[in-house]
Amino acid sequence: MQKNSSAEGGHTTSSTNIASLWLRLGLGIAMLPHGYEKLTHFAELRNSFMTFLGLSDPVSLALAIGAEFFCSILLAIGLLTRIVLIPLIITAFTIVFVAHQGDIVGEGAAGFLLLVGYVTSLLLGAGKYSVDAVISKKVA
Numbered sequence: 001m002q003k004n005s006s007a008e009g010g011h012t013t014s015s016t017n018i019a020s021l022w023l024r025l026g027l028g029i030a031m032l033p034h035g036y037e038k039l040t041h042f043a044e045l046r047n048s049f050m051t052f053l054g055l056s057d058p059v060s061l062a063l064a065i066g067a068e069f070f071c072s073i074l075l076a077i078g079l080l081t082r083i084v085l086i087p088l089i090i091t092a093f094t095i096v097f098v099a100h101q102g103d104i105v106g107e108g109a110a111g112f113l114l115l116v117g118y119v120t121s122l123l124l125g126a127g128k129y130s131v132d133a134v135i136s137k138k139v140a
Contacts, residue, residue, distance in 0.1 A: 013128075020127030021078070027117045028076025031088065035069025052094060067091040075121070078130020085122045092118055 038045060038061060049061040067087035074084040092115035100108030126132040 016124070017128040020121070020124045021129040023117060023121050023124065024078055024081070024126065024130070025076050027088075027114065027121060028072040028074075031068050031072040031091075031114065032076075035065050035067070035072060038065045039069050050099065052098070063087070064091060078126040078132050079135075081126035081130060081132050082122055085118050089115065089118045089122065 042061065042065070045061055046058040049057045049064070051057055052060040052063070055063070068091060071084040071088050074080055075088065092111050095111030096102060096104060096108040096115055100106070100111060102108065104112040
């Protein structure tokens with residue numbers, strides 16, 4: 001295994017890639033059921049969902065489903081990773097600071113942890129064990 005610079009505390013490139021994979025899978029799987037629940041109950045929720053930025057209930061719900069369900073799947077497999085993290089970060093930010101009024105230690109704690117994970121994953125990138133890495137090898 002190749003070592004990265006000692007400034008990184010002796011972590012190997014391989015361990016960083018495995019950590020990135022583990023983080024992506026965990027975050028994608030954690031949010032997926034929330035999006036699936038909204039997707040399967042769209043008809044019941046469409047007129048009672050939280051409005052966001054002046055958008056109608058159905059539009060806000062569709063955006064939440066897009067992020068929570070579809071972006072979570074793409075995150076887990078590592079496809080368009082940094083792009084799909086943007087709506088997920090916005091969703092987690094909304095969960096914490098709009099739906100739970102910034103309560104990061106109570107009701108909004110899970111959303112805050114997702115927000116921290118999403119930002120961390122954005123900084124790390126998809127890593128070697130991702131569809132993004134496979135695609136970039138074929139292009140190069």
